Amino acid sequence: MHFLIFDWNPTTGIDIIGNFKLHFYSVMWIIAFLLGLQIMKRIFKRDNIKEEYLDPLFLYTIIATMLGARLGHVIFYQSELISQDFFSIFLPFRFVPKFEFTGFQGLASHGAAIGIIIGMYLYRRKYNYKSLMWILDRVVIPVASGAIFIRLGNFINSEIIGKVTDSAFGVRFIQEEYNKYEAMQLTGMKTPKEAYNAIANNPQFQNLLDAVPFRHPAQLYESFSYIFVFLILWYFYTKTNKDKQTGFLFGLFLVLLWTVRFFVEFVKEAQVDDRATWALNTGQWLSIPFVIIGLYFMFVYKPKTAVK
Numbered sequence: 230m231h232f233l234i235f236d237w238n239p240t241t242g243i244d245i246i247g248n249f250k251l252h253f254y255s256v257m258w259i260i261a262f263l264l265g266l267q268i269m270k271r272i273f274k275r276d277n278i279k280e281e282y283l284d285p286l287f288l289y290t291i292i293a294t295m296l297g298a299r300l301g302h303v304i305f306y307q308s309e310l311i312s313q314d315f316f317s318i319f320l321p322f323r324f325v326p327k328f329e330f331t332g333f334q335g336l337a338s339h340g341a342a343i344g345i346i347i348g349m350y351l352y353r354r355k356y357n358y359k360s361l362m363w364i365l366d367r368v369v370i371p372v373a374s375g376a377i378f379i380r381l382g383n384f385i386n387s388e389i390i391g392k393v394t395d396s397a398f399g400v401r402f403i404q405e406e407y408n409k410y411e412a413m414q415l416t417g418m419k420t421p422k423e424a425y426n427a428i429a430n431n432p433q434f435q436n437l438l439d440a441v442p443f444r445h446p447a448q449l450y451e452s453f454s455y456i457f458v459f460l461i462l463w464y465f466y467t468k469t470n471k472d473k474q475t476g477f478l479f480g481l482f483l484v485l486l487w488t489v490r491f492f493v494e495f496v497k498e499a500q501v502d503d504r505a506t507w508a509l510n511t512g513q514w515l516s517i518p519f520v521i522i523g524l525y526f527m528f529v530y531k532p533k534t535a536v537k
Contacts, residue, residue, distance in 0.1 A: 234443060238403040238429040239385055240422070250330065257382030262291055264378070265371030272367050272466075282356050290368065293348020294341045301340010305511055306500050334386075338376070338490070339515040345372065362475045362532060369482035370466060373459040376486065380452035391445025391496045399443025403428055406441045445496040454489040461485060476526035483523025487516040 242252040266287050273283055303310050303318050310318055314325040323329045349368060353361045383389045387405040404412075407428065409421035416434055418424035428437045462482055465471045472478060494512045499505040507514075 234399045234401075236401045236403060236429055236438070236441075237384075237387060238425050239387075241386055241404070253385045254334070254382035257378040257385070261375030261378040262287075265290070265375050268371040268374060269368070272370065275467075276367075278358065282358060285356060286352060286364075286368070289348045289352040290345065293344040293351075295336070295344075297344015297347070298336035298338065298341035301337035301343065302335040305337055305339065305515065307335060336379075338379070339512070339519070342519065360475070360532065362479065366472065366476065366478040367466070369479055370459065370462045373455060373462055373482060373486060376455040377452050377459065380448045380455065384446065384448035384452070389448055389500070390498055391447035391450075392498055393442040394445045394496070395443075396445070398446070400446045401438070401441040401443055403438070403441055407437070444498075447493055447497045450496070451489060451493045454493070455486065458482070458485045458489065475532045476530040480523040480526030480528075480530070483519045484527065485523075487519040487523070491516045491520070 239253075241254070242250040244250050266283075269283060269286065270280070272278075273280055299318060314323065317323050317325070321330060345368065346365065349364050350361060353359075353364055380389075387402040390402050390405050391400075403425055407415065407425075409424070412421060412424035412428060413419070415437060416424045416427045416431075418427055428434050428441075462478060462485070465481060466478060471481075491513050494510050494516070497510070497512070499507070499510050501511060504511055
């Protein structure tokens with residue numbers, strides 16, 4: 230029996246010209262970066278760091294996050310793009326089976342994490358005002374806040390969906406069940422928007438709506454959990470002396486965020502069909518090393534030299 234249920238059939242963006250659309254998923258990324266910039270401004274002010282170092286840090290973070298997330302997705306989940314549609318890896322377009330503006334889609338959080346660490350290493354080499362671990366201890370705070378909005382963007386896009394559920398809380402992801410071409414063909418509508426609205430609201434197509442299963446809103450579970458990850462990190466940074474323990478906040482971030490990811494993955498559909506029968510899915514296997522590394526930085530790591 231479902232008590233808290235709803236059908237999810239949102240407008241995913243604003244049409245601009247032709248096939249170009251401002252995707253709300255992209256807007257969520259913009260919000261994540263801009264909010265993160267404001268958080269880092271507060272951190273720099275609190276730690277008496279010159280603000281001139283902030284703009285390049287912001288630029289390095291954007292490039293490292295997007296490049297790492299995209300390459301991570303391709304390597305971990307969709308390696309066939311390398312041979313089938315190579316330029317779509319780096320451009321917001323799909324070239325196969327036809328040219329289409331897609332926005333930047335297919336981004337993996339594990340890849341983003343690796344990209345950020347590499348990006349901060351490169352940033353530290355050029356701007357040597359604090360240690361690499363000092364930077365990582367602080368940059369993970371806005372990263373945690375950004376994760377909240379990225380998962381909201383996934384929910385808007387009806388992607389990274391949860392498994393079918395009989396629990397009280399379920400969501401029918403209409404746009405995930407039927408791609409836009411299927412929706413138009415089944416309803417006879419001329420546009421995807423009209424087709425999806427017909428499935429959602431027209432009694433004539435009730436059979437199509439009934440065929441859409443209720444699923445766990447895994448994206449919302451994750452987004453909600455990341456609010457607490459951010460608040461915990463902010464508490465330890467501002468209300469305790471743990472900001473002086475080099476590596477602790479970085480380690481705490483890794484443990485909290487990837488533990489959340491590990492457990493939420495139990496209610497997610499496998500992103501690669503061939504791995505659906507694995508005892509643990511790709512996201513869980515990738516999360517385990519991050520948690521172990523986090524525990525090391527929280528309880529074992531000792532800097533070789535004093536922090537500047």
